[in-house]
Amino acid sequence: MFLSFLRKKIGTNKEKVKEVQNVDEIKDMVYDILRTIKDPEKPNTLEELNVIYEEGITVKPNPEQCINVIRVEFNPTVPHCSLATLIGLCIRIKLQRDMPYPIKLDIYIKEGAHTTEHEINKQINDKERIAAAMENPNLKDIVENCIKEED
C-alpha cells in the first residue's frame, strides 16, 4: 500500500525515486534475512511454511530523522500455536543482528490469525521482555538454533 503510494509520486518528484529504491532494497534485505529462519517445531523454514511472506514486510522511511521503521507481519501456522511468541522472538533477534544498521522494528501477527493476537503482539514488541527472554539459557538455545544459517 505504502509503496504503491510512493510509486505514484515518482513522476512528479525526482528526489522520491532514490527513496523508493531504498525502501525496496531494505524490504528485500529484510526478507532475505528472515526467509531462512527455521520453524521451532518443523524441519521447514518460515518461508516454506508461508509464516513470513514478502507482502508482510513494509518499510516506512523517515529521512528527516534518518530512521527506517520496519513492520513485519507473520502468519502463525495454527490459530492457537503456542510458538507464535517464539517465532516473533526469532524474527526480532535475527533482524537486530543481521541488519547492517540500527532499525526500528514492529512485529505483528496477521490479523485474525491467532486467538490471543493482541497479547502476543504486545509481548513481542516489548524490548525489556525480549532482552530478558534472551538471557534465559533454554529460550536462547532454541532461538539460536532457529536463526542459525545453514552452510
Added chain:
Amino acid sequence: MAKLEVVQILTKKDSGRIWNVSWHPKGDVLASCGEDKCIRIWAKDLLGKWTNKIVLTDGHKRTIRQVAWSPCGNYLASAGFDATTCIWSKQDGEFECNATLEGHENEVKSVAWSKSGQYLGTCSRDKSVWIWEVAEENEYDCAAVLNAHTQDVKKIIWHPKKDILASASYDNTIKFFREDVSDGDWVCCGTLVGHDSTVWSISFDGDGSRLASCSDDCTIKIWKEYVPGNPEGVATVDNDSTWKCVCTLSGQHSRTIYDINWCPITGLLATACADDSVRIFKEDVGSDLSAPTFNLICNVEKAHNEDVNCVSWNPTAKGLLATCSDDGEIKIWNFIDN
C-alpha cells in the same frame, strides 16, 4: 530559544545497552547500569571531566535494569534480571555488596528508596511489588508482597514527602500503596486508569501533588491529587486522595516513551523515547491547575543513535540532564532557556 547542549559523552567499549542512570543525591556522582551486568560510578576528575571511577562487577548474573541511591547517599541499590536486588554500601571509598534481597520469581525491573530512608520498594515481571523495611545495618525485612497488578510491574517510585509508593505496569495502570496505620498492613490506595498500553515510567513533581506518566501508547499524562475535602469538590474514598488525569500530551512522540523525569528545581519535564529523541516540556505560567497546559520547548532529534531509555535531571545543578541509550552511550546535557 531553549536548547540542550551536550556537555560530555560517556562511553565504554562493549558496554551494550545502557538501561538506567541515577544521580547521587548530592549531584556530584552518577551511577549507570545495563546489559553488561556491571554498575559504573562516574564522577568528575581534577580537570572537571566526567570519568568512570569505579566498576562493580560481581553483584548480578544477568542484565542490571536499574540503580538507585538511598536518600542519605551511602547506599546504592541495583535491580537485576537475575531476580535479585543488591545493596551496595560505601566504606572507605570502596563499594561492597552487603545484602542481596531475594524473593521475586523473575526479573526485578525497578528499585526505589523511600524519602524517609525507612523503606525500599522492588517490582518484577512476577507482577508483584515488595516493600522492604530497613531494619538494622545491612538487614532488610520484607514488610509486604503486593499483588495488585495483573501484569509485569515496570517501575516504582516513592512520593517525595510521604511513605507512599507508586507503581507503573504492563497492565496499563498506575497504582498507589501505603501502610494502613490501624494494622500495619500495606494496601493499594488508588488505581489510575487512562493509558492504552504499558506504562513505562512515572515521576512526581517537586512536592508530590502531581504525577507524570509515559507509555507505550506514545502519550504523557499528568495526574493531579485531590485531597479529602478538596475545594474543587472531587469525591474521595476512605480518607485517601483521588488522582485524576488533568492533561494528556499526544502527537509529540512517534514511538514508545520509556522514561519521564520531572525536575524538582525547574519544574521542567524531560522524556526519553524510542524514536531516539529527548524532549523537554514546560508548563505555561499561570496554567489552570485543573487543566494545565504544557508546551514542547525543546526537541533533540537523534539525541542518541538508538532508543533513549532513561532521562534524569541532576538534583542540585540546575539544568544538568543525564540520558542513556541502547547505543551504549551516556550523555550529559546542559539545558539553556533564553
